[in-house]
Amino acid sequence: MLLTRHEGDERLIEAMLAGATSYLLKGTSPSELVLAFERTARGESALHPRAAAAMVHALSVSTAGSESAVDALTGREAEVLHLIDAGFPNAVIAQRLAVSKKTVKNRVSSILAKLQLAHRTQAAVFAWRRRMSRPGL
Incomplete structure (x- = not known):
């Protein structure tokens, strides 16, 4: 799991390629953070909505x-x-x-x-x- 202040596409993709399964931004609430840890522990991904949008954008651009x-x-x-x-x-x-x-x-x-x-x-x-x-x- 990665908790960061960076929202950019490149860092997100790099983190995912390096094996991160969850990507949360610094402003994530404590309750959302606990849920994300639980999801990650179950082998699921937890992406902040802005991070998910950045991921979709980066993948669409990569088809060039x-x-x-x-x-x-x-x-x-x-x-x-x-x-x-x-x-x-x-x-x-x-x-x-x-x-x-x-x-x-x-x-x-x-x-x-x-x-x-x-x-x-x-x-x-x-x-x-x-x-x-x-x-x-």
Whole structure:
């Protein structure tokens, strides 16, 4: 469970991709907080309404990348996208691929441009959706 003052799409998606099941804003009332803890303990999610709206917006924006754009990715870019999808930060991707963090940043920028996405969180959501729609990829 994450209790935060941040309402932005990017932080919410990053938290969810990192494994957060509940996302509440700082102004959540004590009674709502108790209910959220109970729901989370049962394995359910608890999202503040503004956080839920931000999640829906972020997911709708993440559909910008197209299948044909994926074909334009180089093999190494596809590999970096796969590692982003797996939740790895640039430093870990650099280590796994035996390249510099600067090289990874350049590849991420290229991926974002080719897929017409604004940030790596959208790239992760795009890759996740692609994997969900095409199991085994």
